[in-house]
Amino acid sequence: MGEPAAQRPMRAGDANVRTLPTGRQRDRDAIGSSIAVRDAVKRYGSFHAVDRISIDIEPGEFITLLGPSGSGKTTLLNLVAGFQSLDSGEILVDGKPVHNVPTHNRGFGMVFQSYALFPNMTVSQNVAFPLRMAGVDRATAERRVAETLEIMRLTEHATKSPSQMSGGQQQRVAIARAIVREPKVVLMDEPLSALDRRLREQIQIEIRDLHRTIGSTILFVTHDQGEALTMSDRIAVLNAGKIVQIGRPLDIYRHPIDRFVASFVGESNLIEAEILQKRGSTLTMKNRAGYVFSAESRDTIDVGRATVLVRPERIAVSNEPSANSTPVSVTSTIFLGEILRIEAQMEGGDPLLIRCTDMADRPLPNVGDRLHVNWGAADCWVLA
Amino acid sequence: MTSASIGVQADRAADLDLVRRLKDPALLLLPALAFLAFIYLLPLIDLIRISVSGPSWTSYFERVFAIPLYWDSLVRTMQISVTVACLCLLFGYPTALLIHRSRGITQALIATAIVLPYFIAILIRTYAWMVLLGRNGPVNKLLVSIGILSEPAQLLFNRGTVLLGMTAVLLPLMVLTIYSSVARLDQSLTRAALASGAGPIAAFWRVLLPLTLPGMGAGFLLVFVAAIGFFITPTLLGGPGDQMFAMHITQQADSVTSEGFLQALGVVLLAITLAVVAVAGRFLGFEFIWGGRKLTEATPTTADRRAADVSRRSVAASAADLIGWPLLRLFGRLPASFGTWTVRLMGGLVIAILILPIIVVMIISFSSASYLTFPPPGFSFRWYEQFFSDSNWMRAFWTSLVVAAMSAGIAIVLGASAALGIVRSSIRGKSTIMLLLVSPIIVPPVVLGLSLYSLFLRFDLVGSVFGLAAAHAIGGLPLVVVIVSASLQGVDTRLEQAAAVHGASSLTVFRLVTLPAIMPGLAAATFFAFLHSFDELVLTLFLSSAELKTLPLMLWGDVNYRLNPVLAVVSTLEVLLVVAGLALARPVLATSRKAT
Numbered sequence: 007m008g009e010p011a012a013q014r015p016m017r018a019g020d021a022n023v024r025t026l027p028t029g030r031q032r033d034r035d036a037i038g039s040s041i042a043v044r045d046a047v048k049r050y051g052s053f054h055a056v057d058r059i060s061i062d063i064e065p066g067e068f069i070t071l072l073g074p075s076g077s078g079k080t081t082l083l084n085l086v087a088g089f090q091s092l093d094s095g096e097i098l099v100d101g102k103p104v105h106n107v108p109t110h111n112r113g114f115g116m117v118f119q120s121y122a123l124f125p126n127m128t129v130s131q132n133v134a135f136p137l138r139m140a141g142v143d144r145a146t147a148e149r150r151v152a153e154t155l156e157i158m159r160l161t162e163h164a165t166k167s168p169s170q171m172s173g174g175q176q177q178r179v180a181i182a183r184a185i186v187r188e189p190k191v192v193l194m195d196e197p198l199s200a201l202d203r204r205l206r207e208q209i210q211i212e213i214r215d216l217h218r219t220i221g222s223t224i225l226f227v228t229h230d231q232g233e234a235l236t237m238s239d240r241i242a243v244l245n246a247g248k249i250v251q252i253g254r255p256l257d258i259y260r261h262p263i264d265r266f267v268a269s270f271v272g273e274s275n276l277i278e279a280e281i282l283q284k285r286g287s288t289l290t291m292k293n294r295a296g297y298v299f300s301a302e303s304r305d306t307i308d309v310g311r312a313t314v315l316v317r318p319e320r321i322a323v324s325n326e327p328s329a330n331s332t333p334v335s336v337t338s339t340i341f342l343g344e345i346l347r348i349e350a351q352m353e354g355g356d357p358l359l360i361r362c363t364d365m366a367d368r369p370l371p372n373v374g375d376r377l378h379v380n381w382g383a384a385d386c387w388v389l390a
Numbered sequence: 391m392t393s394a395s396i397g398v399q400a401d402r403a404a405d406l407d408l409v410r411r412l413k414d415p416a417l418l419l420l421p422a423l424a425f426l427a428f429i430y431l432l433p434l435i436d437l438i439r440i441s442v443s444g445p446s447w448t449s450y451f452e453r454v455f456a457i458p459l460y461w462d463s464l465v466r467t468m469q470i471s472v473t474v475a476c477l478c479l480l481f482g483y484p485t486a487l488l489i490h491r492s493r494g495i496t497q498a499l500i501a502t503a504i505v506l507p508y509f510i511a512i513l514i515r516t517y518a519w520m521v522l523l524g525r526n527g528p529v530n531k532l533l534v535s536i537g538i539l540s541e542p543a544q545l546l547f548n549r550g551t552v553l554l555g556m557t558a559v560l561l562p563l564m565v566l567t568i569y570s571s572v573a574r575l576d577q578s579l580t581r582a583a584l585a586s587g588a589g590p591i592a593a594f595w596r597v598l599l600p601l602t603l604p605g606m607g608a609g610f611l612l613v614f615v616a617a618i619g620f621f622i623t624p625t626l627l628g629g630p631g632d633q634m635f636a637m638h639i640t641q642q643a644d645s646v647t648s649e650g651f652l653q654a655l656g657v658v659l660l661a662i663t664l665a666v667v668a669v670a671g672r673f674l675g676f677e678f679i680w681g682g683r684k685l686t687e688a689t690p691t692t693a694d695r696r697a698a699d700v701s702r703r704s705v706a707a708s709a710a711d712l713i714g715w716p717l718l719r720l721f722g723r724l725p726a727s728f729g730t731w732t733v734r735l736m737g738g739l740v741i742a743i744l745i746l747p748i749i750v751v752m753i754i755s756f757s758s759a760s761y762l763t764f765p766p767p768g769f770s771f772r773w774y775e776q777f778f779s780d781s782n783w784m785r786a787f788w789t790s791l792v793v794a795a796m797s798a799g800i801a802i803v804l805g806a807s808a809a810l811g812i813v814r815s816s817i818r819g820k821s822t823i824m825l826l827l828v829s830p831i832i833v834p835p836v837v838l839g840l841s842l843y844s845l846f847l848r849f850d851l852v853g854s855v856f857g858l859a860a861a862h863a864i865g866g867l868p869l870v871v872v873i874v875s876a877s878l879q880g881v882d883t884r885l886e887q888a889a890a891v892h893g894a895s896s897l898t899v900f901r902l903v904t905l906p907a908i909m910p911g912l913a914a915a916t917f918f919a920f921l922h923s924f925d926e927l928v929l930t931l932f933l934s935s936a937e938l939k940t941l942p943l944m945l946w947g948d949v950n951y952r953l954n955p956v957l958a959v960v961s962t963l964e965v966l967l968v969v970a971g972l973a974l975a976r977p978v979l980a981t982s983r984k985a986t
Contacts, residue, residue, distance in 0.1 A: 087585060109585060110585075110587050110589045110590075110593075114585055115585065116581070116582065116586075118578040119578075120576050120578050122578035124579060124596075124601075126600040139586055139588045139718070140587050141715070141716070184585075187587070193585070
């Protein structure tokens with residue numbers, strides 16, 4: 007990749023605190039719009055692509071719609087953009103309904119998965135396009151285009167044709183085009199999925215920093231949970247046309263509402279266990295292997311069986327048994343560099359996934375090795 | 391390469407080399423090329439030879455350009471062709487957009503309304519217009535009943551009907567060419583324009599139009615080139631003042647005295663066609679002839695960039711600032727439905743123009759009246775009975791079936807092997823060979839017929855079924871080559887490799903993997919080659935005899951002398967044939983579109 011960023015090592019504070027030229031630094035609360043979706047429904051025949059979704063997005067918030075393909079996230083974005091019309095429900099921007107406003111009058115910026123750069127225009131013509139459409143005069147438009155290209159580090163590519171640029175550069179042009187008009191809302195439809203991993207991570211950071219600078223409300227769609235966790239203020243997890251859970255990345259990761267969210271966001275061990283007793287908010291539980299452990303719980307459950315989420319990295323591993331450990335046998339070991347990913351089997355046959363940091367003084371466990379694992383009450387999350 | 395005289399080992403190497411050479415797929419091109427060389431290139435070269443065989447090589451051409459009759463006709467032909475191409479573009483673009491923007495069953499219906507007429511014989515579609523606009527036709531009836539006319543008027547045989555008829559006949563070609571260019575565009579480009587604040591009209595003007603310009607150019611030129619060689623429609627719908635160039639060639643064809651001069655007329659028509667195609671190919675790539683790639687590639691023009699970077703204050707830029715952009719923004723304020731309704735109205739008009747004549751003809755075929763009148767006074771099968779009991783019609787019908795079946799056979803065997811040769815071999819000059827294989831599409835049929843006539847006389851093929859079938863196969867071959875090579879390119883070569891890796895010989899691979907994959911394409915190609923021959927009239931006019939009459943030829947005779955509902959019966963049967971064929975080919979077309 008001929009990325010300029012690759013040739014020019016990024017200094018601390020280079021991209022991270024990149025600011026707009028003087029006079030254009032704004033209070034973030036002043037620029038973003040609030041978006042409210044109320045009971046939105048979009049059907050294709052009998053298929054409910056969006057099934058009574060409601061969501062309130064704060065001004066200036068970076069919100070991610072996360073879900074597998076077919077979950078309705080892109081449809082919801084298209085509804086907000088105005089490419090498709092609601093079957094019922096409403097969408098309010100800054101409290102005003104927008105369903106009768108055609109896309110081009112909504113004043114949003116948008117970044118597409120396929121970049122969607124106009125191949126018949128140069129980079130600067132592409133970026134100038136929204137300004138010209140907004141009626142900005144040529145001189146001002148040229149200045150703003152130059153500033154935006156500067157922010158996106160594209161100045162030297164201004165006269166190029168999009169087809170002459172790499173994917174990462176094209177996507178930065180697309181972002182420049184989306185933000186040049188200083189829109190109150192920027193919509194992003196899986197903008198990074200066509201890029202390779204390194205580039206994706208780099209542009210993730212650029213978009214997040216950009217969000218801090220411009221203060222627009224950003225509605226970001228992705229199926230990549232890592233991307234969602236990295237970038238968002240809040241994540242809305244969608245499945246089958248409904249929002250399953252909405253919350254801060256940390257809450258979604260630590261306290262998923264159900265099995266779907268638990269397994270879609272991050273890697274997980276979902277352990278079926280029997281509740282032995284409840285004391286305060288702490289449950290004492292026993293799984294099929296006979297391992298007795300305690301878990302923090304929400305107050306709804308007290309008897310019977312429950313599914314417990316234990317994240318693979320929260321499991322402590324040792325070669326020697328201890329008082330509250332249970333033995334497992336290793337079925338595979340994958341060396342991932344900084345961490346080890348161990349697949350093991352508990353007594354009774356339940357699989358257990360473990361991620362632990364590699365330690366130089368310890369040999370990699372072999373298939374069939376016996377290890378001893380344990381986890382504490384705080385490492386567990388009891389699902390409904 | 392190794393010489394065989396060195397020794398045994400060298401001998402074996404030479405043998406292996408020979409085997410390898412015999413397996414070269416490029417050899418599959420030979421039958422088709424030999425066929426075209428004999429029946430297509432040779433006559434054309436002969437045509438040119440005769441045209442320069444006068445006292446001096448220019449003498450016949452001097453006569454063509456000196457006689458006002460021909461010169462005027464040439465100018466008229468150009469005027470009519472340009473007008474028709476402009477009309478097709480104006481109405482074809484919105485129709486292509488209409489297909490692109492509709493979904494599901496609506497889209498299928500609209501697409502059928504365009505594609506169906508495309509495959510119905512020009513003669514029949516022209517006949518339908520004669521019925522529609524005739525003295526007792528529905529248009530006259532309508533105008534009289536609403537009081538615009540006091541009595542039925544002669545609407546036919548003027549420049550207007552020629553333009554209307556030719557535009558209607560050629561519109562599907564334009565719509566399909568533009569559609570293929572529009573459909574290839576990334577849908578999010580329009581969305582990006584809308585999201586950037588461009589109204590539908592600005593998005594169309596700044597994004598859609600520039601990007602589909604090559605497709606528009608291709609459509610315009612294809613229609614123009616086809617129109618130059620038009621003969622059937624202007625003959626039937628035009629008056630004395632609407633003589634087109636190709637018509638002179640057929641009129642002169644019977645007189646022996648015009649030998650040389652006649653060929654010169656043909657060469658002039660051919661030269662103009664080839665010149666237009668050559669210029670077009672230079673800019674669009676010759677793929678435009680068969681709807682290949684390159685239709686949507688557009689890069690910022692140098693002029694655009696200069697406007698952006700260097701001469702910022704140039705006149706053009708200030709004009710754009712003062713008028714262009716404000717105008718586009720103004721249009722952006724139009725209700726969003728404005729563009730939608732423009733597209734719907736114009737597209738709807740086109741569909742009506744394409745479908746109504748066919749429907750009227752189908753209704754008239756069940757008329758109980760003894761002459762052409764609409765609406766029919768009653769329902770009867772009398773014209774069907776007359777058709778099926780008339781031995782002349784039935785003989786012509788069978789002749790057409792036999793000729794078309796033979797012709798499709800020749801075209802599919804030669805064309806499919808040529809397609810294999812061109813897709814699978816690694817010979818140089820593929821695009822030139824492809825151009826040669828496909829070029830019969832663009833040669834005016836009148837010129838082809840004229841050139842074949844002397845070849846057929848020499849080999850005593852005039853009036854022979856096989857000769858006629860072979861002549862029809864000249865036009866069927868390009869259809870087969872284009873369709874089959876498209877479906878061959880759609881075959882996943884990894885499947886073939888997988889079969890070979892697991893022990894299949896190359897013949898087995900072809901039988902078990904390649905053939906099933908291209909089978910739908912082969913079937914569709916056979917159908918289109920059959921239809922091409924079944925509909926063919928112009929070559930037949932030159933090459934048939936009193937004993938060998940095809941259905942279109944019978945129709946042609948009747949259309950010129952007496953318009954009666956038997957013709958409507960034949961037309962209805964042809965429409966049913968095409969509908970049945972398209973219904974069979976529909977899954978094929980759907981998959982081949984996905985593959986390409």
